[in-house]
Amino acid sequence: MTLEEQEDADLQKAIELSNNPMLPGQESGVTAPDKPYFGPVRSEYHDTKNWIMTTSKPTAKEILLNPEPNFRRRLAGAPAFLRPSPARHQLPGLIKILHAVPAAREALLCREYLQTKYDHHNEWWDGVPIQSAQIVHSEEVRDAPSQDVIYECQRLMAFLDDTERAYGSSEALFALPGIRGCNGDSVIREFLGAWCDAVTCHSRTAPTARIFQSRGTRRRGGDQDTEDTTYLDLNNSASNFESGQTLYETIDSVLWPHWDGSDPEHEVFLDKVADVLILRISRIDDTAKSLDIKLPPVWYSDRYLESSQPRIRQTLVDKEAIRKEMAELDARRDKLSALKGTIQSDKSVEISHLLQIAQQHFEKSSTYQVTAQNHVPSVSEDDESPRMERHNGIAEELKLLSERVARKLRTFEESKNKAREQLRELSKLLTEPSDIPEESPQNRYTLRGVCADVNTVYVQERIKSNPDTNLVDASSNDWQWWKLTYDAHVAQPTSCDAIREIEVLQAARHEASSAILVYANDRAMAVEERDLPPQLQTFVQSDNQAFAAELASSPCAESTTSAKRRASDAIDLAPYQRSPPHDRQPPPYYSDDNFPRPPGNRSYDEYIPSTLRNDSMDSMMHVDEGMEMSERDSGGETGGGFDHEGRGDRYRLGDYEPEIDMEVKEKRGEGWDSWNDV
Numbered sequence: 205m206t207l208e209e210q211e212d213a214d215l216q217k218a219i220e221l222s223n224n225p226m227l228p229g230q231e232s233g234v235t236a237p238d239k240p241y242f243g244p245v246r247s248e249y250h251d252t253k254n255w256i257m258t259t260s261k262p263t264a265k266e267i268l269l270n271p272e273p274n275f276r277r278r279l280a281g282a283p284a285f286l287r288p289s290p291a292r293h294q295l296p297g298l299i300k301i302l303h304a305v306p307a308a309r310e311a312l313l314c315r316e317y318l319q320t321k322y323d324h325h326n327e328w329w330d331g332v333p334i335q336s337a338q339i340v341h342s343e344e345v346r347d348a349p350s351q352d353v354i355y356e357c358q359r360l361m362a363f364l365d366d367t368e369r370a371y372g373s374s375e376a377l378f379a380l381p382g383i384r385g386c387n388g389d390s391v392i393r394e395f396l397g398a399w400c401d402a403v404t405c406h407s408r409t410a411p412t413a414r415i416f417q418s419r420g421t422r423r424r425g426g427d428q429d430t431e432d433t434t435y436l437d438l439n440n441s442a443s444n445f446e447s448g449q450t451l452y453e454t455i456d457s458v459l460w461p462h463w464d465g466s467d468p469e470h471e472v473f474l475d476k477v478a479d480v481l482i483l484r485i486s487r488i489d490d491t492a493k494s495l496d497i498k499l500p501p502v503w504y505s506d507r508y509l510e511s512s513q514p515r516i517r518q519t520l521v522d523k524e525a526i527r528k529e530m531a532e533l534d535a536r537r538d539k540l541s542a543l544k545g546t547i548q549s550d551k552s553v554e555i556s557h558l559l560q561i562a563q564q565h566f567e568k569s570s571t572y573q574v575t576a577q578n579h580v581p582s583v584s585e586d587d588e589s590p591r592m593e594r595h596n597g598i599a600e601e602l603k604l605l606s607e608r609v610a611r612k613l614r615t616f617e618e619s620k621n622k623a624r625e626q627l628r629e630l631s632k633l634l635t636e637p638s639d640i641p642e643e644s645p646q647n648r649y650t651l652r653g654v655c656a657d658v659n660t661v662y663v664q665e666r667i668k669s670n671p672d673t674n675l676v677d678a679s680s681n682d683w684q685w686w687k688l689t690y691d692a693h694v695a696q697p698t699s700c701d702a703i704r705e706i707e708v709l710q711a712a713r714h715e716a717s718s719a720i721l722v723y724a725n726d727r728a729m730a731v732e733e734r735d736l737p738p739q740l741q742t743f744v745q746s747d748n749q750a751f752a753a754e755l756a757s758s759p760c761a762e763s764t765t766s767a768k769r770r771a772s773d774a775i776d777l778a779p780y781q782r783s784p785p786h787d788r789q790p791p792p793y794y795s796d797d798n799f800p801r802p803p804g805n806r807s808y809d810e811y812i813p814s815t816l817r818n819d820s821m822d823s824m825m826h827v828d829e830g831m832e833m834s835e836r837d838s839g840g841e842t843g844g845g846f847d848h849e850g851r852g853d854r855y856r857l858g859d860y861e862p863e864i865d866m867e868v869k870e871k872r873g874e875g876w877d878s879w880n881d882v
Contacts, residue, residue: 301653331375
């Protein structure tokens with residue numbers, strides 16, 4: 205083999221090796237298939253249609269920064285609350301509302317299961333969990349519910365009672381096992397379940413846990429299903445929703461969606477309604493921007509109890525008949541108002557629009573024929589008159605037909621409105637007090653709080669007997685609605701506003717497409733509110749002392765004032781503010797001899813911009829009350845002026861005091877010491 209042949213062979217081998225991704229002596233394959241791989245594609249060929257860019261699982265957590273301690277101080281007479289969670293669930297708002305219900309507060313305090321001492325952490329209020337040492341006996345059941353949820357609720361109740369902070373955090377509660385990891389709407393359900401299980405297991409009074417429990421029953425023939433729940437989730441779909449419907453109608457559509465009452469062996473009712481009823485209502489509609497449901501401030505549960513089922517069954521039969529009538533009206537209206545699409549097009553055409561176009565066609569056709577006869581001599585009136593009359597007649601008939609269709613559609617709509625009113629009347633059964641004892645409900649609930657937006661809580665609290673000390677008068681029957689808002693993007697994040705009940709109902713209806721509602725019966729509101737146990741009083745006092753240390757060590761402790769300062773504490777800054785030029789008092793008048801002149805014996809008018817000067821300035825002069833002025837004729841060396849009869853001095857126009865330019869003063873070096881008032 206010659207040298208040239210050897211070079212050609214080596215070049216050919218190099219080209220073959222470069223085309224082969226695997227070098228000789230190497231093995232291909234995945235060495236660790238159980239580990240995730242991120243890198244170039246291993247295969248020689250891949251289809252780009254089978255690949256897509258995806259997002260990784262989010263691991264970032266929003267951090268809410270706290271303002272300076274002075275902006276976190278609780279206002280006198282205002283309630284403390286829990287700030288929103290970075291996970292954007294509504295557990296903080298629910299805890300605040302439950303604290304304002306006497307029976308719920310006592311239940312969450314769980315006085316039968318108290319610790320000897322509650323450990324404290326300076327950052328607990330900000331969501332840092334308190335790690336307490338525990339002694340566990342080997343005989344204890346390992347899968348028993350954790351009592352930490354009880355202890356954390358006790359701390360929160362004590363904090364909301366006596367804290368000097370404006371707000372706290374429920375993140376320590378959210379971090380407990382069984383609740384941690386939940387998201388969205390499941391957080392509240394898991395919290396209530398974990399708390400009820402823990403109280404039932406560890407407390408001597410199991411009935412305490414039943415304050416939030418309701419029981420529903422579905423009965424069909426001999427079969428009966430019973431379910432306990434602490435959280436009624438009412439999902440309102442678009443198919444059974446009408447704008448402005450009531451809370452009763454919403455619950456009806458969830459409990460009895462397809463039951464017409466014709467089957468006497470089929471019943472759905474509530475065996476027991478919780479003393480403190482927690483509801484979540486949501487619209488299952490992507491286009492819904494608000495809940496749009498009328499919430500009653502007073503709600504009665506009698507309608508859904510077993511004792512009311514015979515009357516409810518007849519009501520359901522009547523409602524189903526009305527619904528069928530409304531469905532027939534809708535079908536007749538649709539048949540009369542629109543034409544279905546053809547094979548070539550699925551679009552429907554409104555009959556009223558079609559008749560209007562046809563009418564306009566024949567009217568324009570007649571008008572065109574008249575115009576043609578006036579301009580074209582060859583057109584015979586005898587030939588076109590029958591056609592014109594026929595077109596005019598068709599147009600008139602189409603007009604009358606359109607009017608009849610419109611009247612018929614209005615009749616259908618009026619009939620449907622009457623049927624809708626009949627449904628509303630049937631839905632009022634056992635929802636309002638009545639003079640007839642048999643028709644008057646007895647189990648009364650009142651609205652205690654609403655959580656619509658995660659940053660806002662509406663809660664009704666008992667009015668403080670002494671606003672300066674935030675003490676609650678348990679004997680007072682006066683309650684006040686509060687709007688508690690937290691905005692992390694402003695210096696003063698908290699806002700506590702006293703509002704009216706009607707504002708709460710409007711906000712719950714329009715602010716969001718879902719809401720948490722808390723209703724409590726009269727028995728729950730009549731529970732006596734007792735003072736905190738000594739252990740919890742010590743705990744909240746320790747937190748207040750830590751907060752006092754924060755205030756003392758804050759660099760702006762003396763200079764920073766609260767954004768919600770009371771009017772009596774407001775500082776009058778008027779003496780320290782420079783008044784605007786139009787508020788300044790002019791210097792006293794001087795005669796021509798004593799009044800200082802500008803440099804070079806020039807008039808001050810020359811210092812006024814030309815755009816501000818006009819002829820009217822010659823007749824403008826400030827006259828003190830009681831002074832008499834007379835105008836002289838212009839002329840001479842001195843020009844025009846005024847005589848002051850009171851003093852005999854003569855004043856020139858332009859003898860007024862301008863704003864001083866310090867730079868000009870220094871440059872000219874003139875003496876201006878007599879202008880001390882400027």
